[in-house]
Amino acid sequence: MTSKQTLGVGMVGYAFMGQAHSQAWRTLNAAFDVPYAIDMAAICGRTEEKVRAAAEKYGWRSYETNWQALIERDDIGLIDICSPGGNHAEVAIAALNAGKHVLCEKPLANTVEEAREMVKAAEAAAANGVRAMVGFNYRRVPAAAFARKLVQEGKLGAIRHIRAVYLQDWIVDPEFPLVWRLRKEEAGSGALGDIGSHIVDLTQWITGQKIVGVSGLTETFIKERPLVADTQGLRGTGSSERGEVTVDDAALFVARLSGGAVATYEATRFATGRKNGLRIELNGEKGSLVFDLERLNELELYLTEDDNTTQGFRRILITEAEHPYMAAWWPAGHIIGWEHTFTHEAYDLVTAIAEGTDPSPTFAEGLQVQMVLDAVLKSAESGSSWVPVESPTG
Structure with a gap:
């Protein structure tokens, strides 16, 4: 050996x-x-x-x-x-x-x-x-990668609508402490960058279309919070002193994409009862599909070509060896979890290093997402109804 x-x-x-x-x-x-x-x-x-x-x-x-x-x-x-x-x-x-x-x-x-x-x-x-x-x-969730394959193969035809939400509730309590994710100097933005960046990247990657313009709004519901006494993961305990929250608690925007699709995006950490609710729905001329992170081993697929007497959204279980990444894991029907996405990510990166190729998403792709986030903030802060997204290459 x-x-x-x-x-x-x-x-x-x-x-x-x-x-x-x-x-x-x-x-x-x-x-x-x-x-x-x-x-x-x-x-x-x-x-x-x-x-x-x-x-x-x-x-x-x-x-x-x-x-x-x-x-x-x-x-x-x-x-x-x-x-x-x-x-x-x-x-x-x-x-x-x-x-x-x-x-x-x-x-x-x-x-x-x-x-x-x-x-x-x-x-x-x-x-x-x-x-x-x-x-x-989240590009490395097998169901998301398979959704991209279906779109690339033309199963949905031209994509008309994109609906994307990422809903969490871990800072609903006004006494939750002022952790670094709530401070602009450390986090850059709030829900917009923390979780909104995921749905921006994922929808662009699955559809192959780039966001070219946005109109957005942001809101900070709790303006002050206790300073941090201690943290563990996403949890924390507060002190008796308080400080200003300097990022958004929620961000919503509409967008146009380069291939003609229109889209709505919502990212919030104030959706009471929602723990990690990332959901994307695509509507195309030939069908629709739904990806829900809380059911990450599944896709919902609707095709107009099906017989109308039995037509409807079907559930596809993404556990076959032929599905992206799944051959590395368990027999068909044996589901995997959120943590596997990071192993897939490491696999793709190390493989690219060995092959001398650029892994995706590249830093240039990361910049493009950053420019979308920046356009949303500019729209929200200025009250402008429409802000174009600049090209990363200028």
Whole structure:
């Protein structure tokens, strides 16, 4: 047996996303035949006690307390950025300039300007064989990938309507503390960037159409919250002091897409009772399909070609070996979960690195999503009825 080359991974961040990405790196070699043996070399975080505990719990063989040390290590060839958006640009650009491959969580950056600089660094690094990818993990849900295939094959015909929502409720309580996701300097925006970016990317990817213009509104329902005393994942406890919420709690917008479709988008963390309700419906000239993340092993499909006496939405169970990614897992009918999307993401990135190809979504694709988010904020802040989305290439 030929031994595989080792790829050392260093990860920045150890909270919610850090846990999810750790699961991916732990399971990649067991699930997929990839050209590299993954070495979970080091995890990085500012608080030594917490990052040490994370390293032990998640399976990293060492830890660092500053990301510069991570990049300087010779045993690390890939930097996985799971930290808040406020330092995505600084860490990614430094890593790329040092010749390290980069996986960066979404949204790519907090501003269009930062995202542009990251794209420049990625394009320069690519000339030397260094790869960069944005972590829009919902592309890696097998049902979503199969929906894209159905659209590409023309099963729905021309897409007319897109309806996309991402509904959560984890900050409904006004006493929930002022965590970093509620502060513009660290998060860039609120529900719009945190979860809205997912449905922007996913609908564009599935349909093959780009958003070319938007009209939006945002709202912040709770203006002040307790300052953070402690956090764990998405949960936290507050102190007696209070601070200002500087991002949106909810964002809604209408859009036109490049292929002629019209769309509505809603992203909110105030949909009481909804925990992780991402749902997309596409209506085409020949049929419709529905993807619901809370039933992520299924699609609903309606085709006008069916006999009208039995016509209706059918349920497709996405567990066959012929469905995207599923051959790596269990026999037909045995469902997978949310965490598998990150393993699929790692698989696609590592495969691209080995093949010397650009993984998707690229940083340029991440910039395009950032420009959509920026246009929505401009529309909401100015009250303008319509804001075109600029081309990432200017």
